[in-house]
Amino acid sequence: MAKTNPGRFFEDYAIGQVIDHAVPRTVGQGERALYHALYPARHALYSSDEFARGCGLPQSPLDDLAAFHVVFGKTVPDVSLNAVANLGYAEGRWLKPVYPGDTLRASSEVIGLKQNSNGKTGVVYVRTRGMNQAGETVMEYVRWVMVRKNDVDAPAPETVVPELKRVLSVDDLVIPDGLDFSNYDFTLAGEPHRWGDYEVGEQIDHVDGVTIEEAEHMMATRLWQNTAKVHFDATFRPDGQRLIYGGHVISMARALSFNGLANAQMIVGLNGGAHANPCFSGLTVKAWSEVLDKAETSVPGVGAVRLRLVATRGGAPFRLKGDDGKYLPEVMLDLDYWALMPV
Amino acid sequence: MAKTNPGRFFEDYAIGQVIDHAVPRTVGQGERALYHALYPARHALYSSDEFARGCGLPQSPLDDLAAFHVVFGKTVPDVSLNAVANLGYAEGRWLKPVYPGDTLRASSEVIGLKQNSNGKTGVVYVRTRGMNQAGETVMEYVRWVMVRKNDVDAPAPETVVPELKRVLSVDDLVIPDGLDFSNYDFTLAGEPHRWGDYEVGEQIDHVDGVTIEEAEHMMATRLWQNTAKVHFDATFRPDGQRLIYGGHVISMARALSFNGLANAQMIVGLNGGAHANPCFSGLTVKAWSEVLDKAETSVPGVGAVRLRLVATRGGAPFRLKGDDGKYLPEVMLDLDYWALMPV
Amino acid sequence: MAKTNPGRFFEDYAIGQVIDHAVPRTVGQGERALYHALYPARHALYSSDEFARGCGLPQSPLDDLAAFHVVFGKTVPDVSLNAVANLGYAEGRWLKPVYPGDTLRASSEVIGLKQNSNGKTGVVYVRTRGMNQAGETVMEYVRWVMVRKNDVDAPAPETVVPELKRVLSVDDLVIPDGLDFSNYDFTLAGEPHRWGDYEVGEQIDHVDGVTIEEAEHMMATRLWQNTAKVHFDATFRPDGQRLIYGGHVISMARALSFNGLANAQMIVGLNGGAHANPCFSGLTVKAWSEVLDKAETSVPGVGAVRLRLVATRGGAPFRLKGDDGKYLPEVMLDLDYWALMPV
16 A cells, blocks of 8 residues: 555545545744744734734734645645646635644635546635634635646546635624724834725835745745645756745735735735746745725724735836736736724 | 835934834744754853753843844834944843743934934934833843935934943943852853953954855844845845845854853843944854953852954954954954853 | 863763763744744644644654754764764664753763774764753663864773664663553544554655755754754865755654654654765755564554665665665665554
8 A cells, every 4th residue: 555645636526525634733932933034024913912912812813824824734735736726715714813822723625626628637626624723713715726637537527616705795704802903002013004094996015025045935835834845846847946835925925015004914804816927936025015995894993904915026016917918927926815904 | 195114214313202113022932942043052041941040030031132133123114224324332231131922112212313424314323222011121222323314405403422331331231130150050051161261351263153044144134023125135235135134143153152152141231333344145154252351240159241242254263453443354243242151 | 271162082082971961952832833844844743732632642742853953962062073973873762752841951971982993083982861851861862973083192992882782672662651542533643554554674755855955954953052063164164065964864854754654653762873975955855764673562552663764865765775785875864763653
């Protein structure tokens, strides 16, 4: 019996199948410190226990994206080991902050299957849930990936394409228990701009850039126990380059967005995202944002802002797609998310 | 309204102005571990809770320089974003050890201003204080930087150059509550040399060298939430090099100084310091020290030693300045500090 | 009096001499997180406090190899600063798991000495013990190194070559108190293969590869406070390369071995090991294992498996030595250890 994991191929998935992912992970102060070493993260709620308490939380949670990365990393051996491409995200929601000492595990349900017309690959849709040690779902999201068939003669499954919300409504968003911005300290947070100061359509150039190193993206990706070969093994791709985990770019861009969005404290919804072009070491990541929408939430004082976060490898800000409707070559990430701000 | 931080320019400062810096930070076991991963730090009091307890402290504090870096990092967006040069330090004092779980914030008072004769820049002197969650000052220091004017036609402020102590006297130094070297374990500390074994004028070559990597200095500098572009963005300088945060060189040299100064356990005073020449990745840092002074403290068994710590990028030790009085090109750091040793 | 540590030379050792190593170290959540960032470590017992509790332990211990590295690192200034070569390991045993908050120190006894016929070097055998803050031995091992003489005219000591077990028997292994695999969760552990599924002689290619970066091996080696110049100073070797700490290769290979040996949870014995060829940055580490032996232990449900773990820098798996009996050039590590698995 072969002992190593060959990953699942397209024909190994079935609608309704639930995959409990392996290797639960306890996160703690070490993961928090590493997140701050790997990304220029400065959102005060994740930097200071005191600030978090001032916002009604028991202490500073793990960065929302770190929670996402840990959950995502668990799914890789079961979902994307034989993936050709990571096609999209939808209906991502953060349901409960993750605190030091929490243990996360993950489970995915196959909710869509569609064989491609070439007969060699297919698209798999999974809804993934991350749970803590109490069994509470801390986050969930839908992801779809293109996966190779191992046996091209395997019959095509019935096509099921799930209906997914293009955008989460504000009612879909879960505000963490106790969150209270009534005593929010804008000086300590770093910027005076509140929810009311942002306008739909407003664009923000986050100015700063960070040049990417191999050691850093590999440490980050390993920290999330993401094992995809292509991120670690320079002999894997013919060009000798290690493809950088898309989540590294997300975290880098989000951290850079502090400069202009310091009060967009908590990420609560992920509407969608595209890894438009690959990222490699040596490139310099810059970021810009656009306010796509705003909404009041059920909690007084807590506003929701829907943001487009774009990571580029240089070039002028605010350029996204060419006349052909395709992403410009310098665009690496186009992310659509909801964050919470003091009103 | 522009949302991003343009930084302050010379004309934005006024004598007596107090700037509360943003983004408080809770430090913990993760920061301690990262400090040991980034620097060859081996001073036993910072490595072992047991050793620290044997010296009368409740547990191992965060490295004194890590506390400095966190406080310094907080000031960057307000003090040195438009700085042309970091000119000097004075009157630095560590007033209280920082322990895992402490939350640090920082505040600076403008204590000096002097426009340069070119009318385009000026020197700003600030006294910065780092506070913990109880509001206690854990450290303070004066720093002066050369800052660009945004509006060269802005009127020059009245020149105020603060009188600063060239050297702190031993009476200025604060010995941590409870510090007691009467049961000091020289074997576990790593060297037998006590305060009485060092002579003023003695020079020590710390022998070991460390070659600097981009990933490491960026992780360190980010860990302190220091956001100066020049450390991270390879496209920022025309030569494509990232300038390494001067504090990275300080910590590297201090850690190297263990070899010969293993018992210079705690840093309590910073008399001054010059970043004589820049540091870039690929260089190999070496260090040497000179005993500048010695003094007994108010606590029996605890001696103070004033040390010059020099970091070089190679070359023979003990060479500092040329016949022209300028630092030799291989000298990167000339630091003057007080440390505590068992008598 | 020279203040820096010149290290010990061959003539400085005597049979029966006990060396208490310096710089005790408290390990915690930070070290655990860094271990996961530096190595693709996924064994569930070290990743999840919940999983560890399910196996009868109070929480997730520090990785067994991290404990080894900390203990090993302590010995470097006293044992291998003037070593020409690290010749071998034997009788390594993990006696007690190390938990966050534990403080480790180390002590070595000289148990063998043999001057080489060239009169310039000799072999020193030491038995090293790592102790926690309660004075309990957490691990021990024998290591022998070739050390230079400082004074080639110093008389040769009487030759003493200790009798060392070529392989530990299962009765030599210590099963951690309370370890209980009766509720072992194979799904969360990541593989269904239990002790009974492995056969003596079976070989496993661990498939994945990791390309090595300077920043990572230096961070790892510093984290263990291993100060050997050759790992850090690019100017030390004539070829400008930093020799990678052999323990970095051990940890990398062990982590890679998850893929096929996910249930070989705890390392309890080290029978021997050879650093067959050096490792440098830029190489891609791959690993394969061979089952050398199996044994039942005194604890029902806990089986012991003796494994050969081989790290290579590429090439086909399962090739170890050439016709000349020498290690092939692509082999970097040949390690022989005992691990515990659910029966």
